Amino acid sequence: MSASRGVDLSRYVERAQAARPFVVEGRVRDVVGVIVGVEGLTAPVGAQLELDLGPRTLRLEVLGFREGRLLTAPLGDTAGIAPGMRVRPREDGALAPVGDALLGHVVDAFGVPTDSELLGPTERAPVRAAPPPALSRRAITEPLATGVRALDALLPLGLGQRVGLFAGTGVGKSTLLGMLCRHASADVIVVGLIGERGREVGDFVRQVLGDEGLARSVVVAATSDEPPLVRARGALYATTLAEHFRAQGKRVLLVMDSVTRYAMALREATLAAGEPPLTKGYTPTVFASLPSLMERAGTCEGPGSITAVYTVLVEGDDLNDPIADAVRGVLDGHIVLTRKLADKGLFPAVDVLRSVSRLAQDLCPQSHLDEIARVREMMGTYEDAADLIQIGAYVAGSDPRVDRARAALPRIEALIRQPLIEGVPRAEALNALRLTAGVAR
16 A cells, blocks of 8 residues: 555546446545545546535545555545545546746645636646656756855755755754745746645745745645645645756756655555554655655756755754655755754854765866865864863964864855845855865965
C-alpha cells in the first residue's frame, strides 16, 4: 500500500471496464480515520475517484487495496459520507492546470486560484511524472545569481542545482526564501507552501514575496488544515508547474517550504492505510517518494532548468533527523541556518562551515575557490579559539592565524549580513569576498 510514483491514468477506466465490463461504480464500505474503504470498483494505485455529497463532490485517491476493497484517502472533508454511497472513477484526477495565466496568482493544490480569477487559458498536465533520464541531463556549469551575497560569494549555486535549506523555527528561513524569490536571476518562480499555517501564507505573499516577486511567480498553497494527501499533492503540483515552464526553455526557481511537511503528510496517510512504520514512524513510501519528487527538478535535454530549494525542518538544529538525512543524500548541496547566528542578529543566519555546495568546483574559477577556502579557514580558526577568546584567556600575538581571524571577523560578518529588500549583484558579492579573503594573506 504505497503512493504511486508515476503512472499514466488517462485510460484506466477503459482498462477496468474491459476487464470487468459490468463494474462502472463502487460503494463506500467504511470510513476509518482518514481512510475510506470502497468496494465493487477496480482502479489502480494513484487513481482518483469521486462521490457526491449533495452540494459538493469529494475526491478520493487510491492508496492501495486489501481483501477486495480499495483503500482511499479523501482529498477534502469527510463529513457527510455514509455507508453505501456510490463512488465512480474520475478520469482527469491526475491532471492539473499549467500555463502562463497562473503567473501572479496563489492557487490551491488543484490549481484553483484563491486570490482572483485567471485572465487567460491554461493547459493540463499530470501531477505525477517520471524524472528526466539520467543521461539526458545537461551538466550544470552556469552559476545562478541569487542576489544573496553570502550564497553567491561562499556557497555558489548553479542553474539546475537542487539544494536543501536546513533550519529550525525562527531562524530566518522564510526571510532567506523571500530574498531568493525577490532577487534571483530566474525567469519564473514557483513557490510551494506545503503544510504552512494559513496566516503565514498571506504574510509570505504580502510581506516576503511582495508585488515584484509575485508578478513572476506562482504560489501553490496547501495549508496545514488540508487533508494529508492534499498537502502531498501540493508538492507534486508545484513540481509539475516548474516542469511546464522548464519545457518552455525558461530558468525556473522552485522553492518548496517544506519537504518535511510533505513527508509528514505521506506518513499520516500511509500509516492510516496500514503501512508499517520505520524510523520515527515514517513509512517506506515516504523514503521512496522523496527522491521521486526531488529528482524531477534539475536540468533536462532542452535549454530550460529547474533550480530547486527545498526547506527541511530540523528539531533543535539536529541534522541527523531521518528526513534531513534522506534529503541530504539526494540533493546537490545543503545550506544550514543556525539559531546561534540568528540570536546574534546575523541574518541571513547561514552557517557557512556546516553548509556546502557540491557543484562549486564546476561553477567557479580556481581564484574564486581559493578565496572561499581562505575565508572558511579563517572562520574555522576563529570557531576553534572562540571559547578562549570569549573568556579572555587568549593572548594576542600567541597565534598569528587566530589574530588574522579575529581581525577578519567583522568583515566576514558584514559579507554575510544583508537586509531582505537589498539585492546584491553577483559581481559586487565576489568583490566583497575578494577583499575579505585578502585579510588572510
